[in-house]
Amino acid sequence: MKQYCIALWMYYLRQVRIIKPTQKVQKxxxxxxxxxxxxxxxEKQGESLENQIQYYESLIKNNPAYEFVGVFADKGITGTTEDRPEFQRMLKLCRKxxxxxxITKSIxxxxxxxxxxxxxxxxxKNIGxxxxxxxxNINTLSGDGELMLSVLSSFAQEESKNVSDNIKWRIKKEFERGIYHLNTNKFLGYDKDEFGTLIINQEEAEIVKNxxxxxxxxxxxxxxARKLTSKGIKTVTGLDKWNDGTIYNMxxxxxxxxxxxxQKTYVPNHIRKKAVENKGEVDQYYLKEDHPPxxxxxxxxxxxxxxxxNKYSRGITNDPKYNEKYPYKGLLFCSKCGAPLRRRVWNSKTPFKKYVWQxxxxxxxxxxxxxxxxIDERDLEKVNINGPTIIKEELRDGKKYYSYTSKN
Structure with a gap:
C-alpha cells in the first residue's frame, strides 16, 4: 500500500509543471x-483658489498610483446650490x-x-x-464613511446658517446707521469719489433728467426706450438697445x-440664497437727502x-384712494399752452401746507x-367741474381771477 501511494504521488508530479510569469502584471x-x-x-479668495489648484495638481501628479484628470474649481459661487459649472462638469465625467x-479639502x-x-x-458610491x-479624514467607500459624512454635513450646513445670520445681522446694523453699498457700474447717473461717496456723473445725469x-x-x-436707442445712447451696461422695463425701474x-x-429685497433661505422682494417681511430703512439729487x-x-x-386709466388699479387724492386728475388744462395741470404740495414741511394745481x-x-x-385746490372746490376744463388765470388790480371753459 505504501509503495502504491508513492507511485501515485510520483505520477502526479510528472503531470504538473509550473510556468512562472515572464512579465509583471501592471496595476x-x-x-x-x-x-x-x-x-x-x-482678490483674496481668488488667490486662495489658485493655491488650492496648485496644491492638488502637485499632490495628484506626484503620486505614481494616480492618473491626473484635473482640478475642477468654482469661483464666487455658494456651496448651498448645485448650480456650479465646474461641479456639474466633474459629475458628468464621473458618470462616463x-x-x-x-479629493477635496472638506465637506x-x-x-x-x-x-x-x-x-x-x-x-x-453606487458607481464605485x-x-x-x-x-x-473621511473616505466615502469605507464602512462608516456615510455615517460620519451625514453627521459632519449637518454641522457644515448649520455653520452656513450661522454665517448667513451673522451677515444679515451686520447688514441690518449698517442699515440702521445709514450705511449701504451701491454698485455704480450698474447705476446710471452716479459715480463714487475716493471716499466711496455718491457723486453725480453730469453726462449720464442729463440722460436721466431727460x-x-x-x-x-x-x-x-x-x-x-425707442428714443434713447435711436439716438445711439448706450445703457449703463453698454448695450445698444434699451427696454421699457429698464426705464420703468429707473x-x-x-x-x-x-x-x-x-432692504428692498431680502434672502429668506440661506440654502437657496435667492433674493425676493421685501413686501413687509423684514424691516426697511428710508434715508432722506442721502446724496445729491x-x-x-x-x-x-x-x-x-x-x-x-396710467395704471388707473388702463384698469390696472382701482384704488378708491386715487380718486380721493386726485379728484381733478386729467380734467384741468392750462389756457396758455394746453398742458395738463398737476397737483403739488406747497409749504410741505410747515403747518401751512396747501395743495395747488399748476x-x-x-x-x-x-x-x-x-x-x-x-390755482389753489380750495378755489376749485367752489366750482362744479365735471369734464375737461381750461383754467384761465388773470391778474386785475393786484388780485387773481379765474375763468373756467369747457375744453370740449
Whole structure:
C-alpha cells in the first residue's frame, strides 16, 4: 500500500509543471481629480483658489498610483446650490467612468447643503467612485464613511446658517446707521469719489433728467426706450438697445431724488440664497437727502403720480384712494399752452401746507416754454367741474381771477 501511494504521488508530479510569469502584471492607475471652491470673487479668495489648484495638481501628479484628470474649481459661487459649472462638469465625467477618486479639502467645499452632499456621495458610491475629504479624514467607500459624512454635513450646513445670520445681522446694523453699498457700474447717473461717496456723473445725469421730463410730458416707457436707442445712447451696461422695463425701474428709483430705501429685497433661505422682494417681511430703512439729487422731489413725485394715473386709466388699479387724492386728475388744462395741470404740495414741511394745481410744462420742463397757470385746490372746490376744463388765470388790480371753459 505504501509503495502504491508513492507511485501515485510520483505520477502526479510528472503531470504538473509550473510556468512562472515572464512579465509583471501592471496595476492600472486610479483616475484622480480634485474639487475646489471659494464663495466670493474677491482678490483674496481668488488667490486662495489658485493655491488650492496648485496644491492638488502637485499632490495628484506626484503620486505614481494616480492618473491626473484635473482640478475642477468654482469661483464666487455658494456651496448651498448645485448650480456650479465646474461641479456639474466633474459629475458628468464621473458618470462616463472617467474618474475613480475625487479629493477635496472638506465637506463644506463640496457643498454646505446636507442633502446635496449625501445625494452626490451616494450616487458616486453606487458607481464605485470614492470621495476623500482631507480635513475630516473621511473616505466615502469605507464602512462608516456615510455615517460620519451625514453627521459632519449637518454641522457644515448649520455653520452656513450661522454665517448667513451673522451677515444679515451686520447688514441690518449698517442699515440702521445709514450705511449701504451701491454698485455704480450698474447705476446710471452716479459715480463714487475716493471716499466711496455718491457723486453725480453730469453726462449720464442729463440722460436721466431727460427720461423724467419725457415721461411727465406724456411719453411711455416704451417710447422713451425707442428714443434713447435711436439716438445711439448706450445703457449703463453698454448695450445698444434699451427696454421699457429698464426705464420703468429707473423712474421708480427714489435714489434719483437724493433719497435711499434700504432692504428692498431680502434672502429668506440661506440654502437657496435667492433674493425676493421685501413686501413687509423684514424691516426697511428710508434715508432722506442721502446724496445729491439728479431730479427734484417735485419731478420725481410727478412721475409717480403719472404712473399711477396710467395704471388707473388702463384698469390696472382701482384704488378708491386715487380718486380721493386726485379728484381733478386729467380734467384741468392750462389756457396758455394746453398742458395738463398737476397737483403739488406747497409749504410741505410747515403747518401751512396747501395743495395747488399748476401747469406741468411750467413746473417740470426745464425749457420753461410756458409762463404757467396755478390755482389753489380750495378755489376749485367752489366750482362744479365735471369734464375737461381750461383754467384761465388773470391778474386785475393786484388780485387773481379765474375763468373756467369747457375744453370740449
Amino acid at each position: 492600472s492607475k486610479k483616475k484622480v481629480c480634485a474639487y475646489a471652491r471659494v464663495s466670493t470673487g474677491t 467612468g472617467k474618474i475613480d477618486l475625487i 463644506s467645499r463640496l457643498a454646505r447643503n446636507t442633502t446635496i452632499v449625501l445625494e452626490t456621495v451616494r450616487e458616486l 467612485i470614492e470621495v476623500r475629504f482631507e480635513k475630516e 427720461m423724467f421730463e419725457c415721461y411727465v410730458s406724456g411719453m411711455s416707457c416704451t417710447e422713451i 423712474l421708480k428709483n427714489e435714489k434719483y431724488k437724493g433719497d435711499a430705501l434700504l 439728479i431730479v427734484t422731489e417735485e419731478m420725481w413725485e410727478a412721475v409717480q403720480e403719472k404712473m399711477l394715473e 401747469c406741468s410744462n411750467y413746473v417740470y420742463i426745464k425749457t420753461r416754454t410756458c409762463t404757467g397757470t396755478k
